Amino acid sequence: MLVPLYRVAGPSEYLAITGWKIQDIKLAKKALILPGQRFVRVNVPPVNYTFEVQAMSAEKLPFLLPAVFTIGPRVDSDDSLVLYAKLMAPHDMCSKHVNELVQGIIEGETRVLAASMTMEEIFRGTKEFKKEVFDKEEVKVKSEVKIYENQKEADVAKANAELAAQKAGWEKAAQLARVEAKQAVSIREAELQVEVEKKNALTRTEKLRAELLSEATVEYDIKVQEANQNLYNNQREADANLYEKQKQAEAEKATAEAAFYSRQQAADADLYGKKKEAEGIVALAQAQGFYISTLLKALDGSYAG
Structure with missing residues (x-):
């Protein structure tokens, strides 16, 4: 800004x-x-310029004309101040450039005017001669001022056009800023509305989830109770079957043990009989051996095989 x-x-x-x-x-x-x-x-302070102008009269006689010129605006005249500002404002009055410019203009006009006058006319009417130089300079200055004014008008028109373009740019930027601000407000409102909708949807979702969770919990508890009841019933049935099978196994075991005992008794009796029979055979063999031994002794060991 x-x-x-x-x-x-x-x-x-x-x-x-x-x-x-x-x-x-x-x-x-x-x-x-x-x-x-x-x-x-x-x-606006006036500045003195001192020159020695070399010129030639109408008779082709050269002469040296000393001159002192004081240049400055009439501060009591607005037109003079404006004219001075137009011509001299961009320059330093004491600069070499301004000094050479003033000297060149005065020398040029002095030589032109002196060439149309005789020596007698020049030295007889010094004041008139200087006035003539100034009049010619004033005409030239006015023409240059007109050129300057035209240039300034063009500069002012250009500056006004640039300012109008800048103002248009500022207005465009301001309108764009207002539009962007309005769009930003609309976008923010839309974002807030979306956030509200999200929160409402989240609330509804949580409520539905709680309801579903409650229903699921109740259903789960029912199913758990049913499963526990079924498990209990199955366990009771399994226990009854197991008890029945245990009783059956115990009966079969008792029967098997009784049969085994009977067979064991029979086997023991048979073994005892065979043992007694073997003992009888051994006793018989021993008796036979004793008999043979006695017989051999009786025969004095004589034995023919």
Whole structure:
């Protein structure tokens, strides 16, 4: 954003302001410089220029004309100040460039005027001669001022066009900012609405989840109770079957043990009989051996096989 600048001229200065809302040039001792305007400081104290002009009269006689010219605006005339500001504001009055410019103009016009006058006319009417030089310079200056004014009008028109373009750009930027702000508000409202909808949906989801969880919990408890009842019934049935099978196994075991005992008794009796029979055979064999041994002894060991 461009901020206006407050400027104050010095005691021997004026502010020459051009640009926005100013037709030509505005001179002021103090002013608020607005955006789209420009200013320069114009020093108004007069400046003396001393020259020795070499010229030639109508009789082709060369001569040296010393001259002192004081150049400055008439501070009691607004037109003079404006004209001075237009021509001299961009330059330093004591600069070499301005000194050479003034000297060149005065020497040129002096030589032209002297070439049309005799020596007698020149030295007889020195004041008239100087006045003639100044009159010619004034005509030339006015023509240059007209050119300068045309150029300044073109510059002002260009500055106004640039300012209008800048204002259009600022207005466009402002409109764009307003549109963007409005869009930002709309987007934020939409985002907030989306967040509200999300929260509502989340609330509904949580409520539905709680309801479903409650129903599922109840159903789960029922199924668990049913499963426990079925398990209990199956366990009772399994226990009854197991008890029945255990009783049957115990009966079969008792029967098997009784049969085994009977067989064991029979086997023991048979074994005892065979043992007694073997003992009888051994006793018989021993008796036979004893008999044979006794017989052999009786025969004195004589035995023919």
